[in-house]
Amino acid sequence: MKRSVLEERRASISDERGDGKGRGICCEKESVSGAVSQRACVYCGARVVLNPITDAYHIVHGPIGCASYTWDIRGSLTSGAETYRNSFSTDLRETDIVFGGEKKLEAAIDELMEKASPPPKLIFVFATCIVGVIGDDVDAVCGAAEAKYGIRVIPVKAPGFSGTKMHGYRLACDAIMTLIKPHADAPHVFGVNILGDYNLAGEMWIIKNYLEEIGIPVVSTVTGDSSYEALTRAPSATLNIVQCAGSSAYLAERMEAEFGIPYIKVSFFGVEDTTASLLRAADALDRPDISANARAFAERRAAEVMPIIEKYRPRLHGKRAAIFVGGGFKAISLIRQFNELGMETVVVGTQTGKKDEYEIIAELVGDGAVILDDANPAELERFMLEKQADILVGGVKERPLAYKLGMAFCDHNHERKHPLAGFEGIENFVKEIHTSINSPVWGYVKGDAA
């Protein structure tokens, strides 16, 4: 590997067939200091998972800067409460750092209980970096508030420096378990929980409708359009289906171990994965009638969407894609979607991919593709230019990078306003890729157009 790659990052990047490509790639590790990782911090990981609990109050115990991470940049939709769209902070200042912030946290909870409408039933308290340094007893403050007000006040001790974004996911999953464990004895009912979908642009509703149409009741939507009451039902479900495995597989594992609920991983991006996910969910419930419904439903919906893929394929055939997304499962689905369109994935990376996911990625891409774990902007820039990518699929942090390089971009993260999941999402995705990649603006940017 040449310049733009730090020596310490070499093992996390593979650009050749052999033991480095997918197989053996260094991942699930803390970011290299000074590498300017694209990855979000521990607190952000926890906030991603818990923020879509729509009737929860979220207090960020830390400096005001941490509180900038709000609903506004994680646009998950609600069919009920809108409480989660507000963000509260203890706004710790220098004197609080010197003398401690516990009193400020107590006062923040008291103020919420006095003034907030609707009255809080559930408060999450996120302790961020500086609280990890000064050592406020957040557990004690939250415990005292629970006793005083008779509501749930759950601490999420997530200093950004205490690990990776994955660690934040686990902390959020532990917080959900703390919340739902008292309801573990509820009688089991036939139906599934959906984990790891954040209802971006209503995607949870699309998936829920599919499942209900083929005869699978949805007991609880744990991480999207969720509520305190809905979460308490989760321990009674028959099966957990996990959309974003990176953030929620750990919760599914705990629910299997502690409540006896098995789980399967799914992905509702693209024809192939949406179809396979519906069939696997039906098969896991061991109901031949539902499996038959799933097959018929998927065949019908795939037949409706295939003409759209056929229409745009000639305009996209041979184009080159770069992918940098949060988890490995989404990257895998995206590569399959690009393959279906006749496009080649030349660069693919994730923030939190796992070894087995990189193995699958390595099998799906061509020999020359570059695979990166926990990349930084310099690496993405270098490899996208080297591989002559036509489009980058990523999130809010990757958008400016693409545009500065004069490259098309597709937002596949939490800011977008249109669904990309399910069969509806396939149409949106294909049209967006075409509109962006074939826009005449890139010719002007590169000076090709007159």
Ligand code: SF4
């Ligand atoms: S790294 Fe620390 S200070 Fe920065 S947002 Fe995360 S928790 Fe807050």
